[in-house]
Amino acid sequence: MTDTRADRKTAPLSRRQALALGGAAGASLAAPGLVRANEGNVQWRLVTSWPKNLPGPGVxxxxxxDRVARMSAGRFTIKLYASGELIPALGVFDAVSSGTAQMGHTASFFWQGKAPASVFFTAVPFGLVPQEHITWIEHGGGQALWDDLYAPFNIKAVMAGNTGVQMGGWFKRQIDSLQDLKGLTIRMPGLGGEVMRRLGATPVSLPPSEIYQSLQTGLIDAAEFLGPWSDRAMGFQKVTKTYYAPGFHEPNGTGEALFHRPALDALPDDLRAILMEACRAENARALSESEWENATSLKALQEEDGVVIRFYPDEVLSTLQNTAQEVLSEFAAKDALSARILESYREAEARLSPWSNIALRRYLAARSG
Structure with a gap:
């Protein structure tokens, strides 16, 4: 099992270190926009929001x-720095924006304070499931809107992994009614956190490496992270045995690869194509892997760890859904781009939902009897 507590001991960069590193990166990016090793080989730094080798996004x-190095026959190598090794987990966006790192791997909902509509590119409460989300990005105009959203930050983003449908989270007390949400401190970033806040809870957005300790010490009463595979590796089942479903707040789990735009543009065409195909291949592989491993880990949590799966009561789910629609309706008022992204997302949902209901939901109901 991965020991996710180790990276808590890693101190963030001092201001002097950050400036020195940023300056070195800036100098090497200036001519001609990428870091080169001997004989013209390209070397990049990749910073992540994940503990080292975390099952799911860290892997x-x-x-x-690894895939970029193999596909380029070693001409293009990327060195990965896990959360806290080079920069803090929630410093990935700024590091890529400034060019301190040429690439990042993270989740877009961490950047809601910088670009409110960023949350749409990870998950929306009661929104698109993974295959629908991928379809929106690739065929429904989502990628172009994502490009527009991050352009002011000198960043290009693409899908690069998916942890699938999420669980509702780990709770130290049962949720039997709406009253049980009042006063609840829960780690839940993104729009799901705002939904919880409106129902009386206190959402907090902790980096992954701080969730376990915060839950263990009582700093928070509940925490959601990903699905059974990653959650079990994080050790949450050692703190509480109560695991809720469904993950209304994250029906999708897209991870994003961030690229410093000048570095990306400076890549030779073949290396840029390799990088993009490596991300696309990993997006498909990670989703299928998460489905397999989540099923395996869910069984282990129940049979080996004594975890009890509970479901939000119908009254709670119904109110969460109504509140989520209120939050989304207010979202368009933030700015013109947010309004365009919301409109595009809703159009995709309206187009895809009838087919999903007929082809998938009814089939699953029939299969389960």
Missing amino acids: TAQRIC
Whole structure:
């Protein structure tokens, strides 16, 4: 099992270190926009928001690096720095924006304070499931909107991994009614956190490496992270045995690869194509892997760890859904780009939902009897 507590001991860069590193990166990016080793080989730094080798997104980030090196026959190498090794988990966006790192691997909902609509590119409460989300990005105009959103930050983003449908989270007390949400301190970033806040809870956005300790010490009463595979590796089952479903707040788990735009543009065409195909290949592999490993880990949590799966009561789910629609309706008022992203997302949902309901939901209901 991965020991995710180790990276808590890693101190963030001092201001002097950050400036020195940023300056070195800037100098090497200036001519001609990428870091080169001997004989013209390209070397990049990749910073992540994940503990080292975390099952799920941490493994995904390393595989992208490995695939790029293999596909380029060693001409293009990317060195991965896990959360806290070079920069803090929630410093990834700024590091890539400034060019301190040429690449990042993270989740877009961490950047809601910088670009409110970023949350749409990870997950929306009661929104698109993984295959629908991928379809929106690739065929429904989502990628172009993502490009527009990050352009002011000198960043290009693409899908690069998916942890699938999420669980509802780990709770130290049962949720039997709406009253049980009042006063609840829960680690839940993104729009799901805002939904919880409106129902009386206190959402906090902790980096992954701090969740376990915060839950263990009572700093928070509940925490959601990903699905059974990653959650079990994080050790949450050692703190509480109560695991809720469904993950209304994250029906999708897209991870994003961030690229410093000048570095990306400076890549030779073949290396840029290799990088993009490596991310696309990992997006498909990670989703299928998460489905397999989540099923395996869910069984282990129940049979080996004594975890009890509970479901939000119908009254709670119904109110969460209604509140989520209120939050989304207010979202368009933030700015014109947020309004365009929301409109595009809703159009994709309206187009895809009838087919999903007919082809998938009814089939699953029939299969289960």
